[in-house]
Amino acid sequence: MGATNRQVVLARRPEGPVTADCFEVRDGAAPELTEGKALLRTRYVSIDPAIRGWISPRGSGYLPPVGIGEPVRSNGVGVVVESANPDLPVGAVVTALTGWQELSLVGSDWAEPFTVGTIAPDGATALDALTTLGQSGMTAYAGMHAVLRPQPGETVVVSSAASSVGSMAGQIARLAGARVVGIAGTPAKCAWVVDELGFDACIDYRTEDVADRLKELCPGGVQVFFDNVGGELLDTVLRRIAPGARILLCGSLSTDDGDEAYRLRNYPRLMSRRASMVGFNTIDHWDLYPEATAQLARWIASGEVRTRTEVVDGLDAAPELLVRLFSGDHLGKLVARVDPDAP
Numbered sequence: 001m002g003a004t005n006r007q008v009v010l011a012r013r014p015e016g017p018v019t020a021d022c023f024e025v026r027d028g029a030a031p032e033l034t035e036g037k038a039l040l041r042t043r044y045v046s047i048d049p050a051i052r053g054w055i056s057p058r059g060s061g062y063l064p065p066v067g068i069g070e071p072v073r074s075n076g077v078g079v080v081v082e083s084a085n086p087d088l089p090v091g092a093v094v095t096a097l098t099g100w101q102e103l104s105l106v107g108s109d110w111a112e113p114f115t116v117g118t119i120a121p122d123g124a125t126a127l128d129a130l131t132t133l134g135q136s137g138m139t140a141y142a143g144m145h146a147v148l149r150p151q152p153g154e155t156v157v158v159s160s161a162a163s164s165v166g167s168m169a170g171q172i173a174r175l176a177g178a179r180v181v182g183i184a185g186t187p188a189k190c191a192w193v194v195d196e197l198g199f200d201a202c203i204d205y206r207t208e209d210v211a212d213r214l215k216e217l218c219p220g221g222v223q224v225f226f227d228n229v230g231g232e233l234l235d236t237v238l239r240r241i242a243p244g245a246r247i248l249l250c251g252s253l254s255t256d257d258g259d260e261a262y263r264l265r266n267y268p269r270l271m272s273r274r275a276s277m278v279g280f281n282t283i284d285h286w287d288l289y290p291e292a293t294a295q296l297a298r299w300i301a302s303g304e305v306r307t308r309t310e311v312v313d314g315l316d317a318a319p320e321l322l323v324r325l326f327s328g329d330h331l332g333k334l335v336a337r338v339d340p341d342a343p
């Protein structure tokens, strides 16, 4: 192991949409192993919408903002290269909040949940452990299967339907016997979720009138809404909810990449429709990890759930990938390969 630790650090906070010049690449010092920790060499980092919240001045609400000059906080997967923790032995493939850096320390104490490293499920590749069997898969599974629990015949709407989380959430609802309507940003994404993932329909929110299309596609109203977008789109769906509707607030993509909050106008519909809207964080459901990863792995192996990941070489590519994430110019989870030897 070298004495240096290549990192991408936050150079300045974005004002409005994030740009690549908010970040700098530098060679930092390798962290020293401490009691109860393991030293992880990063293989891949995933480019997640949450990063945009973590680098804003207000942070994400559940974690403080990344400081100027600090490595950017990020989900990653790596291999343990030194360990002072028997739960995280040398050679284990581990997912954690590695940050945008080559080396990081992880632990196993759930009193500090955001420092915990999770050993990859048996048989999973590092890439799968990071994405489909990691944060994205866990979010889709816990949100849809454990919280919303769609029933056969119910009408489920999923926003950001072609995203890593949204695409899996919609497929899980389909497997539960629900009718699934996606909302996504391009004709190609809509075609993918309908033709390949088996959604019943998909609305292109950039070119179609979402309110009109929801009326047409969900004549009895929206019974379940897995929302990754928030803002105006959430407001539009609220106008179409059915009595007793369940809404999961999973993400807020429409307002993540900026400083403007959106004021909901149609929230009184929750009262008149006796509906419920619940905030969600995957970390609260991590006890489901063994069940979720086993079930997702079975569905993926059988082809019942399909996924896509785009891997781009180099830690240095991470800032440009974050900018791309908010342009919508990608299909599937964006991942940067940090270790050039990672398979």
Ligand SMILES: NC(=O)c1ccc[n+]([C@@H]2O[C@H](COP(=O)([O-])OP(=O)(O)OC[C@H]3O[C@@H](n4cnc5c(N)ncnc54)[C@H](OP(=O)(O)O)[C@@H]3O)[C@@H](O)[C@H]2O)c1
Pocket: 047, 048, 049, 050, 135, 136, 139, 160, 161, 162, 163, 164, 165, 166, 183, 184, 185, 186, 189, 228, 229, 249, 250, 251, 252, 253, 254, 255, 280, 281, 282, 283, 325, 326, 327, 328, 329, 330, 331, 332, 333, 334
């Ligand atoms: N609550 C939790 O614990 C938790 C955990 C993980 C992820 N999440 C949430 O899950 C959601 C999906 O994450 P992911 O990692 O699966 O994303 P992803 O695969 O990286 O896809 C992101 C997609 O978001 C869409 N998007 C970007 N800007 C947008 C905007 N202004 N308005 C509407 N859509 C926009 C784009 O698709 P289009 O072309 O369709 O716009 C883009 O392809 C995010 O909201 C994320 O925060 C929540």
